[in-house]
Amino acid sequence: MNYIVFDLEWNQCPYGKERGNKRLPFEIIEIGALKLDENRNYKDSFHQVVKPVVYKKLHYRTKEILDIKGSDLEQGIPFIEAVKKFMKWCGPEAKFCTWGSSDLVELQRNMKYYHMLNLLKGPIFYYDIQKLFGLAYEGQRTARSLENAIDFLEMKKDGQFHRALNDAYYTAEIFKGIPVKMAEDYYSIDCYQNPxxxxxxIYTVFPEYSKFISREFLSKEDAMKDRDVVQTRCFLCGKTAKKKIRWFSVNAKAHMCLAFCPNHGYFRGKARLKKTDEGKYYVVRTLKKITQEEAEHIREKRDALRKKRRQKRHQDK
Incomplete structure (x- = not known):
């Protein structure tokens, strides 16, 4: 087994989002990665510039952030060749590590565009170093930039940020300081290739909550009627936690409920509706143990939403 700590840089339509290719809003132009052994010792590195095909002209933000020229990209190789080379270098037992969740999504989106997803089966279990950094050093998930995290840890800056290999190196340096047990306990699941x-x-249990990732449904309504989606089972004892507040809509993409287990108390259920590229839906449901005070907040939230919706219906009449 090897850890593959990687970073991608990408370009987008230079003429605005509305004129971009909807199947490929971001085109990968650089891949950088470090290979670490099971003890997190450095083994090898990978770097490849990718010659763009969809967006040959650089977006002004890409120029600013990456400090790269179009002439540099002309020296690259096509994405199909680059990703085959990268996946071969990764090996069959790779555990991916990234700063945040977007790199894995864009890697798969680019591979899908070129009909190459057979090289990387999903869903993908991986390590989100940005999330782990927040848990390890700030006690909660945070959205610090990579450079901000390096500054926080007072690490030496050896190279320019926003270049793939450099960012992979900085990410690996942070990863090496994350406790092994924490990384194993709080792994992440990428569902670009959803069940x-x-x-x-998928059903999995983390130290403070459980997570369920459903199959596909044709509509949001079908998803929220499914028994697997709406069930609330205590992840500590396995017994059904009876709903005190049934699932209610928080917004167009999220639902919430309150459940109670006689052995372990209150649980907050959250169901996030996700839309696939093909227009179908799946649900990521979490169940987390909470206090009685937090349970009251859910009740208040439900009541406030009901009142707001009643007022809106009255105004619309």
Whole structure:
């Protein structure tokens, strides 16, 4: 087993989002990675510039952030060749590590565009170093930039940020300081390639909560009627936690409920509706143990939303 700490840089349509390719809003132009052994010792590095095909002209933000020229990209190789080279270098037992969740999504989106997803099966279990950094050093998930995290840890800056290999190196340096048990306890799941059928659904338990990732549904309504999606089972004892407040809509993409286990108290259920590229839906449901005070906040939130919606219906009449 090897850890693959990687970073991607990408370009976008220089003429604005509305004129971009909807199947490929971001085109990868650079791949950088470091390979670490199971003890997190450095083994090897990978770097490849990718010659753009969809967006040959650089977006002004790409120029500013990456300090790269179009002539530099002309020296690169096509994405198909680059990603084959990268996946071969990664090896069959790679555990991916990234700063945040976007790199894995864009890697798969680019691979899908070129009909190459067979090289990287999903869903992908990986380590989100940005999330782990927040948990390890600030006690909660944070959205610090990589450079901000390096400054926080007072680490030496050996190279320019926003270049793939340099950012992979900085990410690896932070990862080496994360406790092993914390990394194993709080791994992440990328669902760009989401479960398609019931047998593919994912259920996993973390130290403070459980997570369920459903199969696909044709509509949001179908998803929130499914028994697997709406059930609330205590992840500590396995018994059904009876709903004190049934699932209610928080907004167009999220639902919430309150459940109670006689052995372990209150649990907050959250169901986030995700839309696939093909227009179908799946649900990421979490169940977290909470205090009685937090349970009251959910009740207040439900009541406030009800009142707001009643007022809106009255105004619309």
């Amino acid at each position: 398609k059928t019931r047998k593919d659904q």
